[in-house]
Amino acid sequence: MDGMDLFDVIVLGAGPVGENLVDRARAAGLSAAVVESELAGGECSYWACMPSKALLRPAAALDEARQVPGVAGAVTGSLDVSAVLATRDSFAAQWDDSGQVDWIDSTGAEFVRGHGRLDGPRRVVVETPEGVRRTLTARHAVAVCTGSAAALPDLPGIDGAEPWTNRRGTSAEQVPGRLAVVGGGPVGVELATAWQSLGSEVTMLVRDDGLLSRMEPFVGEEVHRALSDAGTEVRLGVSVTEVRRPQPDGEMTLTLDDGGRLVCDEVLFATGRRPRTDDIGLETVDLQPGGWLETDDTLRVGEVSGGWLYAVGDVNHRALLTHQGKYQARIAAAAIVARAQGVPLLEDDRWGAHAATADHDAVPQVVFSHPEAASVGLTAREAEQRGVNARAVDFDLGSVAGAAVHADGYRGRARMIVDEDRQVVVGVTFVGPGVAELLHAASIAVAAEVPIERLWHAVPAFPTMSEIWLRLLETYRG
Numbered sequence: 001m002d003g004m005d006l007f008d009v010i011v012l013g014a015g016p017v018g019e020n021l022v023d024r025a026r027a028a029g030l031s032a033a034v035v036e037s038e039l040a041g042g043e044c045s046y047w048a049c050m051p052s053k054a055l056l057r058p059a060a061a062l063d064e065a066r067q068v069p070g071v072a073g074a075v076t077g078s079l080d081v082s083a084v085l086a087t088r089d090s091f092a093a094q095w096d097d098s099g100q101v102d103w104i105d106s107t108g109a110e111f112v113r114g115h116g117r118l119d120g121p122r123r124v125v126v127e128t129p130e131g132v133r134r135t136l137t138a139r140h141a142v143a144v145c146t147g148s149a150a151a152l153p154d155l156p157g158i159d160g161a162e163p164w165t166n167r168r169g170t171s172a173e174q175v176p177g178r179l180a181v182v183g184g185g186p187v188g189v190e191l192a193t194a195w196q197s198l199g200s201e202v203t204m205l206v207r208d209d210g211l212l213s214r215m216e217p218f219v220g221e222e223v224h225r226a227l228s229d230a231g232t233e234v235r236l237g238v239s240v241t242e243v244r245r246p247q248p249d250g251e252m253t254l255t256l257d258d259g260g261r262l263v264c265d266e267v268l269f270a271t272g273r274r275p276r277t278d279d280i281g282l283e284t285v286d287l288q289p290g291g292w293l294e295t296d297d298t299l300r301v302g303e304v305s306g307g308w309l310y311a312v313g314d315v316n317h318r319a320l321l322t323h324q325g326k327y328q329a330r331i332a333a334a335a336i337v338a339r340a341q342g343v344p345l346l347e348d349d350r351w352g353a354h355a356a357t358a359d360h361d362a363v364p365q366v367v368f369s370h371p372e373a374a375s376v377g378l379t380a381r382e383a384e385q386r387g388v389n390a391r392a393v394d395f396d397l398g399s400v401a402g403a404a405v406h407a408d409g410y411r412g413r414a415r416m417i418v419d420e421d422r423q424v425v426v427g428v429t430f431v432g433p434g435v436a437e438l439l440h441a442a443s444i445a446v447a448a449e450v451p452i453e454r455l456w457h458a459v460p461a462f463p464t465m466s467e468i469w470l471r472l473l474e475t476y477r478g
């Protein structure tokens with residue numbers, strides 16, 4: 001065996017999750033290699049989190065300025081679309097990953113460019129862009145961090161129509177005249193908001209009966225209202241049954257299940273994700289290609305004997321979010337290191353150092369719609385499904401002094417879910433401009449299971465929007 005190609009840990013995929021896992025493994029003194037077939041930094045850096053946020057922030061800033069008396073009159077122009085797109089390009093590092101590769105190099109891990117596949121236990125074969133095959137062997141662990149890709153529905157005509165997915169939806173250089181967005185989840189809502197603000201005439205086609213249906217229902221209602229006010233047509237309870245684009249780059253016609261048709265210049269399918277596991281050699285370790293990789297709380301794939309295979313980030317379907325995948329990477333790296341060092345007992349009990357407990361109970365998410373939506377922990381419906389003796393406490397965020405200072409006519413709502421038996425907060429949801437930065441206090445309350453009686457002593461500063469906490473607690477206590 002070539003000693004150069006033996007590593008303690010091999011990571012497949014250098015998205016945000018793979019990069020973090022490799023960094024933590026190196027920090028603990030393990031040798032590591034990370035294999036990447038496209039761009040180091042993954043979907044998040046180039047076609048997801050970062051470019052979408054760069055597209056969304058300018059219109060949010062403009063709206064907020066227009067809601068401050070005295071400032072509104074000073075804002076007379078409209079968005080500079082080419083400047084917004086240029087800023088987006090720079091947030092996506094012009095789709096050049098050399099900065100990220102330099103960072104990986106600085107950790108002391110080996111970066112291997114190419115498509116990686118498992119080749120039996122603890123072995124990964126990489127096909128490099130130069131056509132060279134390289135075999136890497138892991139002493140302790142292989143971590144699959146290959147992420148997810150857009151899932152397209154199997155519709156007649158879709159193959160030849162070149163629909164947008166999140167990739168074109170975040171990297172397009174031209175603003176389409178008429179854009180149809182299929183799907184009402186975070187991708188659909190964020191990208192509809194962004195392209196509407198840049199000048200597209202947007203129609204959302206959503207098969208559910210509301211937007212952002214995994215959050216509290218009032219979130220979708222507020223976001224729907226704001227999208228409609230901005231000029232987006234939101235159609236609920238409708239699905240696309242056929243896509244026709246007779247000429248490449250020409251207009252397209254979508255056939256709908258309500259008998260209608262929609263003519264548009266581009267269609268963006270934001271209809272969920274599929275795991276990137278179809279071509280990573282899972283069959284060589286007796287796993288089924290193409291599926292999500294199920295793990296235990298140490299992020300280890302239990303079905304594989306020898307305990308050397310981990311699946312971290314989107315690919316395990318626990319929580320498809322960058323921050324949550326990076327949290328898993330920290331936990332997985334700690335577990336790999338502990339096992340490599342022969343630690344007899346892992347701290348894999350609830351909230352232990354080697355268990356990704358937050359994936360079950362305290363996943364924070366911010367959807368950067370206008371208004372923003374932010375949540376952590378359980379919704380009222382999820383609490384009920386889990387059999388929690390829960391009470392939902394609601395408050396109008398707009399009536400808090402800090403919100404009134406933030407914007408004239410501020411609209412927003414908040415809900416806190418209290419576990420009545422344990423007297424702790426198990427879920428919080430906010431919707432309104434600027435609520436993203438309110439969320440971490442909620443994450444701490446939920447993850448730390450702070451007793452309600454102690455939260456009463458956590459005094460929010462006046463006049464900030466955080467006074468919503470006081471109002472929620474006052475409402476709860478009566």
Ligand SMILES: Cc1cc2nc3c(=O)[nH]c(=O)nc-3n(C[C@H](O)[C@H](O)[C@H](O)COP(=O)(O)OP(=O)(O)OC[C@H]3O[C@@H](n4cnc5c(N)ncnc54)[C@H](O)[C@@H]3O)c2cc1C
Pocket residue numbers: 012013014015016017018035036037038039040041042043044045047048049050052053114115116117145146147148166170187276279280312313314315319320321322323324325
């Ligand atoms: C439009 C959009 C906006 C989003 N916005 C946010 C947001 O604001 N905040 C947030 O937290 N989350 C957001 N997400 C989700 C976030 O992008 C993902 O959760 C995150 O990218 C997952 O990271 P990952 O490392 O698991 O996978 P990925 O980012 O998908 O990275 C996986 C990497 O593995 C590589 N790879 C795959 N197969 C192989 C192979 N066989 N060999 C070598 N390399 C391979 C890929 O090329 C890729 O670089 C958004 C998603 C979308 C689509």
Ligand SMILES: NC(=O)c1ccc[n+]([C@@H]2O[C@H](COP(=O)([O-])OP(=O)(O)OC[C@H]3O[C@@H](n4cnc5c(N)ncnc54)[C@H](O)[C@@H]3O)[C@@H](O)[C@H]2O)c1
Pocket residue numbers: 153182183184185186187188190206207208239240270271272273319320321365366367368
């Ligand atoms: N700011 C953020 O945190 C952020 C932003 C974007 C995406 N993400 C993450 O990325 C993941 C993917 O997001 P998403 O919005 O693509 O997926 P999603 O699963 O959240 O929503 C998909 C939507 O498409 C609809 N849909 C699915 N199949 C359909 C079909 N055949 N026809 C019509 N409609 C269909 C669903 O009903 C739903 O409305 C999510 O888990 C999300 O958390 C996060």
